[in-house]
Amino acid sequence: MDEILQKRVLMIPAPFEGHLPSMMNLASFLSSKGFAITIVRTQYNFYDISADFPGINFFTIDDGLTESDMSSLGLLDFILELNSLCEPLLKEFLTHKDDVDFIIHDEFVYFPRQVAQDLNLPKMVFSASSAATSISRCMLMENQDKWLLHGEEARSKLEELVPKFHPFRYKDLPVTAYGSMERLMLLYRNVSKRDTSSGIIHNSSNCLENLFTSAAEDTWGVPVYLVGPLHMTDSATTCPSLFEEERNCNNLNCLRWLDKQGKNSVIYISMGSLAMTQKEEFVEMAMGLVQSNQPFLWVIRPGSITGQNSLDSLPEQFSQTVTHGDKAFVVSWAPQKEVLRHRAVGGFWNHCGWNSCLESISSGVPMICRPYSGDQRVNTRLMTHVWQTAFEVEGELDRKIVETSVRKLMVGDESKKMRKRATELKKLVEDSVSIGGSSYGALMSLVDSIMSS
Numbered sequence: 491m492d493e494i495l496q497k498r499v500l501m502i503p504a505p506f507e508g509h510l511p512s513m514m515n516l517a518s519f520l521s522s523k524g525f526a527i528t529i530v531r532t533q534y535n536f537y538d539i540s541a542d543f544p545g546i547n548f549f550t551i552d553d554g555l556t557e558s559d560m561s562s563l564g565l566l567d568f569i570l571e572l573n574s575l576c577e578p579l580l581k582e583f584l585t586h587k588d589d590v591d592f593i594i595h596d597e598f599v600y601f602p603r604q605v606a607q608d609l610n611l612p613k614m615v616f617s618a619s620s621a622a623t624s625i626s627r628c629m630l631m632e633n634q635d636k637w638l639l640h641g642e643e644a645r646s647k648l649e650e651l652v653p654k655f656h657p658f659r660y661k662d663l664p665v666t667a668y669g670s671m672e673r674l675m676l677l678y679r680n681v682s683k684r685d686t687s688s689g690i691i692h693n694s695s696n697c698l699e700n701l702f703t704s705a706a707e708d709t710w711g712v713p714v715y716l717v718g719p720l721h722m723t724d725s726a727t728t729c730p731s732l733f734e735e736e737r738n739c740n741n742l743n744c745l746r747w748l749d750k751q752g753k754n755s756v757i758y759i760s761m762g763s764l765a766m767t768q769k770e771e772f773v774e775m776a777m778g779l780v781q782s783n784q785p786f787l788w789v790i791r792p793g794s795i796t797g798q799n800s801l802d803s804l805p806e807q808f809s810q811t812v813t814h815g816d817k818a819f820v821v822s823w824a825p826q827k828e829v830l831r832h833r834a835v836g837g838f839w840n841h842c843g844w845n846s847c848l849e850s851i852s853s854g855v856p857m858i859c860r861p862y863s864g865d866q867r868v869n870t871r872l873m874t875h876v877w878q879t880a881f882e883v884e885g886e887l888d889r890k891i892v893e894t895s896v897r898k899l900m901v902g903d904e905s906k907k908m909r910k911r912a913t914e915l916k917k918l919v920e921d922s923v924s925i926g927g928s929s930y931g932a933l934m935s936l937v938d939s940i941m942s943s
């Protein structure tokens with residue numbers, strides 16, 4: 491048997507929509523290089539994806555957590571609980587399995603860290619997010635006192651730039667909408683312990699954030715591999731959605747609707763798999779989109795509007811536009827990567843989840859950023875002030891702001907400039923995943939590093 495086939499890598503993704511697909515893309519790549527891959531999944535959010543990944547083994551940890559635990563605990567405490575429950579279960583599994591050579595785990599499922607250490611197994615951390623985000627968590631931990639201030643003092647402090655972390659302001663650091671600062675700090679302390687890993691892998695590219703790559707290497711003193719965007723690698727396989735509802739709603743008709751629209755004319759609106767929208771903002775958004783007179787494709791995820799379960803209470807003018815016009819299409823979940831690649835899509839309104847940012851960049855589509863929680867603030871600053879392919883809409887939304895923002899993104903001089911930069915960035919990212927590019931090189935170095943561990 492070829493020596494490379496003997497290297498067995500255990501990979502542990504976080505059970506969330508924004509995390510599993512990128513790790514599965516990495517798994518497909520490593521599998522294509524001859525590594526024997528076993529994916530350890532949690533029972534929580536489990537859906538059998540094995541048919542889409544022939545040649546990869548799967549094992550499920552029976553964590554016993556359910557959707558109602560997630561609702562009652564909230565996302566932060568849920569992640570902390572998941573890690574506590576899974577650590578002994580993984581240890582038990584690995585005690586009976588003596589053929590693992592290497593572990594790669596998502597940064598938010600840090601439970602394998604201690605297990606690997608106890609069993610003397612080398613390990614690496616996988617981040618489905620940017621290197622800048624990793625550093626921003628450390629900055630937030632060092633500066634959490636800024637969030638104890640009140641009123642005007644707090645407002646002006648948070649506007650200041652963070653020293654040695656250009657171009658981020660304190661308010662761009664990744665605070666959360668899902669729990670208290672105290673619990674967030676506990677989670678970030680766990681997520682940020684990385685110096686015992688033999689490397690950190692980011693689904694990002696050096697052409698996007700080379701400055702932050704070296705800063706991350708300095709912070710943790712281990713190699714940092716920017717291997718993305720992983721969905722663009724040759725071996726990437728589309729990973730089915732984790733949610734049944736979303737799998738069933740995968741509305742291909744929206745692509746047919748897009749076929750009928752003019753080039754770069756449609757604004758696509760989606761807020762990822764977790765972000766919530768207040769009902770009042772939702773109504774203003776709906777009316778602003780109608781008033782912008784720009785064709786739009788809007789993902790309204792079931793359960794994503796606080797205090798509302800159906801679209802019935804939306805103003806009549808909106809329902810008329812969606813039901814009878816050619817101007818609008820509403821879906822519960824869209825084939826986002828295909829949508830963004832469609833020639834009709836000229837702009838993207840998004841919460842700045844990292845996958846959505848990478849997908850917009852790799853499609854050359856400029857964005858409006860409306861961050862909701864965590865790293866989305868960091869990503870927004872990168873999009874607006876580093877790559878300059880987007881602008882942010884801050885503060886309370888009303889229909890006029892929505893209307894003018896949509897028009898700013900889709901038509902006019904500013905729009906042309908952003909689209910030009912987005913097209914240039916797309917080319918850089920494409921080059922980075924091609925043979926000879928930085929992400930391609932990082933993947934090859936990663937292979938060498940696992941081989942020699």
Ligand SMILES: O=c1ccn([C@@H]2O[C@H](COP(=O)(O)OP(=O)(O)O[C@H]3O[C@H](CO)[C@@H](O)[C@H](O)[C@H]3O)[C@@H](O)[C@H]2O)c(=O)[nH]1
Nearest residue numbers: 508618619760762763764789823824826843844845846866
């Ligand atoms: O209708 C839709 C909407 C979304 N998506 C996909 O769902 C993923 C969403 O990921 P992302 O844009 O990163 O958003 P979240 O689901 O919010 O992701 C979580 O995980 C990310 C990676 O760590 C973080 O950057 C986010 O802040 C965090 O909320 C993307 O691949 C989209 O293509 C679809 O396929 N169809």
